Amino acid sequence: MKKILYNLSTLLLSTLFVLYVMRAFLGEFISRLIPYANVIFGYSLFVCLVLIFNTMVNMILYYAKNKKIYISKFGFGVFSLSYIVLLVSVLFSRNSLGNNYTSNYVPFKTIFGYIFGKADFIYIFSNIVGNIIIFIPLGCIVYYYFYRKIKVSICIFILILFVILIEYLQKKYIVGSFDIDDILLNSLGVYLGIKILVGAGDKKSKNYFEKW
Structure with missing residues (x-):
């Protein structure tokens, strides 16, 4: 139970942080960087950033306690899936010209x-x-x-x-x-x-x- 609460708390922290950064700093930058970005791209990017930041937080906390680097297979698997969605949306979401x-x-x-x-x-x-x-x-x-x-x-x-x-x-x-x-x-x-x-x-x- 303690581990579940720990994972949920770090995920919530990561979600709130990425949401703030995207709303405050990345909105205009992304629209200029990828002008054809659509809703699918936006959500997949958000999920990817949350998982990346969440992984970094867990790595830092784990290293501070055990002096070792650790990344869970489940976390890497979820990141892999969200990245594939993001990549497909970037490469194939443009309108036909x-x-x-x-x-x-x-x-x-x-x-x-x-x-x-x-x-x-x-x-x-x-x-x-x-x-x-x-x-x-x-x-x-x-x-x-x-x-x-x-x-x-x-x-x-x-x-x-x-x-x-x-x-x-x-x-x-x-x-x-x-x-x-x-x-x-x-x-x-x-x-x-x-x-x-x-x-x-x-x-x-x-x-x-x-x-x-």
Whole structure:
């Protein structure tokens, strides 16, 4: 009973904190960062942020008491599910613009266009940094669930193929364009996500995972 009350109290604290931050600071920023964001995106982002903050609180409290890092499998599983919903809503929630989308097959053409085209900073951040950051959790999630079964190099290769598939589906269903630069940025994101969990080496990472 005590543990249940503890978990509920930390979850409530996380919910109230994220609700305040989103209402006070993130509303306008998100609307500029992702102008096509819809209701599903808003709710999924809220859930993701709550779970991330709740996990951080529990990690800090557990570490302060036991001097060890611990993340529950259930908490990571719920976060994984909410992240997938968030990712799908970001990638496929845009309205169809017919033939207004243009494809790019030249590496770095779009990236250099953002940087040297004197675009608004928030637009550059959304299309360059945002395309990296949003795929970092995907690398973490896939590696966490499959590190016992496949090598790191195979995991990276599969995720890059998945990123290419996403670009193809966006073009096919006219909710985006096929851009080689998006593939490069997204692939960098999943690579960083995997490297975050790999840490100093596979053996150390696997021993760490066993404690979760």
